[in-house]
Amino acid sequence: MGKTILITGGAGFVGSSLALHLKAESPQDRVISFDNLRRRGSELNIPRLKANGIEFIHGDVRSAADVGGLPPFDLLIECSAEPSVMAGYGADARYVVDTNLMGTVNCLEAAAQYKADVLFMSTSRVYPIAAINELCVESEKGFTLREGATPGATKMGIAEDFPLAGIRSLYGATKLASELLIAEYAEIHGLRAVVNRCGVIAGPWQMGKTDQGFVLLWIARHHWELPLSYIGFGGKGSQVRDVLHIDDLCELIGTQVGAMEELQGKTFNVGGGAANSASLRGFTELSASITGNRITVASDPAERPGDLKLYVTDNSRVSEATGWAPRRNLPTLVADSYQWLLDNEDLLRPILS
Numbered sequence: 080m081g082k083t084i085l086i087t088g089g090a091g092f093v094g095s096s097l098a099l100h101l102k103a104e105s106p107q108d109r110v111i112s113f114d115n116l117r118r119r120g121s122e123l124n125i126p127r128l129k130a131n132g133i134e135f136i137h138g139d140v141r142s143a144a145d146v147g148g149l150p151p152f153d154l155l156i157e158c159s160a161e162p163s164v165m166a167g168y169g170a171d172a173r174y175v176v177d178t179n180l181m182g183t184v185n186c187l188e189a190a191a192q193y194k195a196d197v198l199f200m201s202t203s204r205v206y207p208i209a210a211i212n213e214l215c216v217e218s219e220k221g222f223t224l225r226e227g228a229t230p231g232a233t234k235m236g237i238a239e240d241f242p243l244a245g246i247r248s249l250y251g252a253t254k255l256a257s258e259l260l261i262a263e264y265a266e267i268h269g270l271r272a273v274v275n276r277c278g279v280i281a282g283p284w285q286m287g288k289t290d291q292g293f294v295l296l297w298i299a300r301h302h303w304e305l306p307l308s309y310i311g312f313g314g315k316g317s318q319v320r321d322v323l324h325i326d327d328l329c330e331l332i333g334t335q336v337g338a339m340e341e342l343q344g345k346t347f348n349v350g351g352g353a354a355n356s357a358s359l360r361g362f363t364e365l366s367a368s369i370t371g372n373r374i375t376v377a378s379d380p381a382e383r384p385g386d387l388k389l390y391v392t393d394n395s396r397v398s399e400a401t402g403w404a405p406r407r408n409l410p411t412l413v414a415d416s417y418q419w420l421l422d423n424e425d426l427l428r429p430i431l432s
């Protein structure tokens with residue numbers, strides 16, 4: 080008999096990709112994908128999950144009854160979220176808090192009941208916005224990080240010892256609060272838990288939107304020649320992000336699942352790293368080159384709340400602990416994503432355009 084793996088948010092981009100990867104790696108395991116299908120496009124994953132022997136259960140992490148009613152499990156991978164940094168700005172904040180924080184509590188209560196291992200999808204957004212933006216200088220390549228001024232900020236990117244004091248968005252705050260609760264539950268109940276603070280992830284099956292999943296949105300807008308804007312910091316497209324291919328993330332988590340004993344209690348920054356980073360202008364070039372379409376990107380200089388000038392992941396700690404490093408570069412990521420879009424064009428047009 081294999082183990083039972085519960086993936087919350089298991090019909091989303093990361094959750095469904097992980098479910099398929101882990102089931103393929105270990106077919107004797109029972110993999111349950113639990114999701115309330117709030118994210119438009121997540122419903123498209125259900126047929127491929129089922130076709131590959133993964134059980135889908137419709138439910139909501141905000142509901143203690145839904146989570147409490149799930150079958151016993153050995154490992155929880157928490158991938159459910161309201162993942163927008165914009166959530167709660169100028170609107171009711173309860174969905175993001177109830178899902179990202181209270182949902183974690185419901186999941187941890189169930190994990191405690193079954194003494195299950197916990198793998199938590201956190202975010203680079205736990206690091207404070209102003210502290211990062213103050214370190215950025217603008218050049219032709221876009222923003223770069225001024226080194227040496229702050230611990231945890233080097234040419235490699237942002238490391239785990241970057242100071243945490245400051246405002247980080249409700250999204251980041253609910254994730255950081257969840258991390259703190261995970262440590263307490265692990266201590267009280269003797270659970271083995273690992274936290275991955277991920278930077279931008281992208282690849283096939285990401286239902287890209289302006290506020291989350293910009294790489295797929297960028298490619299799609301080029302493909303269909305639809306409007307696109309550089310927003311904030313002068314509207315020049317100088318913001319820089321590293322991007323991790325979803326298959327690289329799946330490989331890392333596959334490794335972590337097999338090493339919970341030695342990795343328990345650890346928090347890792349996880350991302351594409353400096354070698355896989357580019358400015359928005361760079362993503363425009365990549366998108367124009369893969370689609371063969373060059374569109375005029377409009378400019379809107381007004382900043383959006385919560386935006387970062389730069390985020391690049393320093394993967395040193397996770398690489399040292401697991402031997403993992405990203406293997407797929409940005410051109411591969413863009414090519415894989417574009418092929419998926421072409422293969423599913425009719426299905427995706429209403430979601431990505």
Ligand SMILES: NC(=O)c1ccc[n+]([C@@H]2O[C@H](COP(=O)([O-])OP(=O)(O)OC[C@H]3O[C@@H](n4cnc5c(N)ncnc54)[C@H](O)[C@@H]3O)[C@@H](O)[C@H]2O)c1
Pocket residue numbers: 087088089090091092093094113114115116117118121138139140141157158159160161162178182200201202203276277278279280281286292
């Ligand atoms: N994609 C990224 O770039 C990225 C980066 C850093 C961290 N993360 C984290 O990784 C995890 C997965 O993100 P993703 O990119 O797959 O996002 P996603 O939106 O594709 O997936 C999240 C899933 O959670 C589901 N969901 C939302 N509210 C729920 C609720 N109350 N109950 C049950 N299900 C609910 C949605 O329907 C969706 O299928 C999230 O925790 C996110 O914060 C993602």
